[in-house]
Amino acid sequence: MITTQSRVGKTVRIVALGIWLIITLFPLYWIVVTAVKPRRDIYAFPVEYWPQTFSLENFVNLFAVSNFGTYLTNSIIVSVVAATLVTLISLLSGYVIARFEFHAKSAVLMAFLVTQMIPGFIALGPLYQLMVDLGLVNDRTGLVLVYIAMCIPFSTIMLRGFFENVPDALEEAAMIDGCSRLGALFRVLVPIMTPGIVAAFIFNFVSCWNELFLSVTLMTSDANKTVPTALNGFITSYNIDWGSMSAAAVLTIIPTMVLFAFASKYIVQGLTSGAVKG
């Protein structure tokens, strides 16, 4: 009796999990299928669930009608530079918060947590004004700086969690052997924490890669647009070309998906261990 019941339970469970998996993956499947259909088949109803003819027409068209190559380059440069710098800066801040007790510690943490609850887009106007004053509008350096500020709090909290998992005896030993604190951090701790640091880098990269409102505000000229800014332009145009749109969406999603697949275990760990992401 008990065995049949649990077998039924198991079947229900597998079916339910399977249905959710299909629901989760369908939108991704659908955008890929749309991207590889020839134009005439995209605009067909009833729809084709499996493309009759494969075609790269949409991708070719995307690069022909827009400067998508430029947008991709901008996005890659800004995201890589910003994510690298954020990861370095928050290695230092995360380390100090994990290893030291000091009076202002809870205030520092609070200052970071607050930025996770109040979104950056709340002050788009003043930020634009500031960047005009600094001469950093339509400048990749400006966007990098803004993205660093955006990513530091979460990255710090995430790395702090990873530091707390490493016993401090290691760097103390290195320091007794004459290493400076910075030396101990980079020569002893960083090599041990590589997976966690890579995960933090990936998370920061993906946050910058996906960011929309700040880049829309600060990158107004076509030569400086990032991919999300360009997509926003596509979508606000009167007639959306779903062929190019889906090709662009696929090219935007693929890198982040690949990176996330590598790091999802650590990112899940970071999320569930209480780092707040807003």
Add this chain to the structure above:
Amino acid sequence: MTTTLPERQATPPAAPAGGPSRPPASRRRAFTRRRALTIAAFLAPAFVVVAVFTYYPMLSGSLGAFRTWTIYNVAEQPWTGLDNFRGVLTDPLFYGTVGNTIVWVIGSIVPQFVIGFALALWMRRKFRFRGIYQALVFFPWAVSGFLIGVLFRWMFNSEFGVINDLLMRSGIVDSPLPWLATPALAMPAVIIANVWYGVTFFAIMILAALQSVPDELYEASALDGAGKLRSFWHVTVPYIRTTLALTVLLRTIWIFNFPDLIFGMTGGGPGGRTHIVTSYMISITQQGEYGRASALGLIVMLVLAIFAVFYLLATREKKEAYR
């Protein structure tokens, strides 16, 4: 949550007061100063960047809420007292967006919670490929909210959308529905997209909480003759209650702050029917009405602060519970 777990005591141990090995006061002072310098130096880069590019705009925006400030008078911004707030509060669209926000938050969070909880319960027991499964259902998190809006905009397309096709094939509707052009259907459509996006987060947070419940508790309740349902209500739920509350609060804040999906899917349309307060604020900013946007931003910050206080109180309660 990490921020609340008992802090490690990693500081170099203080010399025992008055002990025979106590170093001279000058050396101790030098040591403390060195330590303070290290802390300051390590925190400085992070702090400076966040102060300049996050805090300063927020602060000047808060002041800007009391000035006449549009894209046309950037040079001089006279003080106007509460005019901007009056402008926001007399704007009929504002009240519509407040209503929309409430529908958006509650309509999204309840199904996310229920489905996420169910998934977590189903995923608790180990099965083959659970790691891969978890990575696959985590995929929406790699995609930006804006792009998810775009994907669903295409799927909900009135003429060529796959959702209309599925509904017609299964006989639920006879003709294609103009989802995103119909005021009554647009909000449900964006909520469906948001539920799809947010379920995984709940599932993963709740799964982690479930896995923290010690097995002995279940064994004990089974010995006492409790069935599955009883041990769920009397062991599982009380044990993870605080985590559940924290997750719901965090998600409430987050969904409130999530205009990205709406921008990708409807841009607030039709006729502002899917604008939530934050997306409305961004569209006011984009029209160059900085002063009025800042006033609205200040109101939003106040609301968020209330939620944040609840959140921090709940984390404190959790900290106490673990003591």
